[in-house]
Amino acid sequence: MGAPGVPRACAWLSRRLGPRGLALATSGISWITYGASIAVQPRYGTVRGISVLLGLRPMWFWGCVWITAGVIALVYAAARPGRDLPGVGAAMAPPFLWALAYALGAATGASTTAWGAVTPWASHALLILLIAYLTRPRVIVPKAVVPGGAD
Template sequence: MGAASARAWGRLGWRGLALATTGIAWISYGASITVQPRYGTVRGISVLLDLMCMAAWGWLWIGAGVLALGFSVARAGRDLVGVFAAMGPPLLWALAYALGGAVGTSPTAWGSVAPWASHALIIAIVAYVTRPRLIVPRMVTRGGE
């Protein structure tokens, strides 16, 4: 059991764990807004509802979650689709809430901008900190040239 968990952790690491966790969260959130959207969510993102219905937005979250979860086992650098899938929906929601607050459809929408945007920022930080390092050999010169 210990060897299997060590092998799984060696494959995932912090970056993969962040993508897997986010993928599961987005699948769950997408399913909830597809089946039973909350009034505050519908009101807050109302600027997006002219583009697609709430169920379609839920399926977008589910699709992004599947991509993030699927790419969680990819090597760092080859998982950028998963990283963007993990960051895209919360950034879109943050923008929608900001616009909803700006146009007055929801007077409390501004309170949801930072929480959604912060999750995307956390994914970006994890992706940056765990990015593959390029090893470039140092050039050796003679005589200080």
């Protein structure tokens, strides 16, 4: 069992952020912790799978990219839908980049198992896109009134 105030805090957070903000906050926290882990102690499979990116920058750099994206997503989690697009982009960019890097790693033969990581990473970016699309602000366009015209 958790602490007595946890369900109340979760309910408050859910009401405050909504599904879109919760998705950004969850991604933000996840990207910060994942980025810290790969910056400090990258896993062998990750290094092999994204070797294309490692030709451009070292792993600590890519860890900082994940951390930065996570912070941006977390900051924009409290913004209203429509004003949180930088957070949505930040939540989508790292997993999409990783999916692309793993696909290139598989295509170039750098890793024979890299293909297996493409879909999981791409699916997270797609899920964020779907949540953002489904919770987007509805734009109401008023009917145009033509002066002197018939209705």
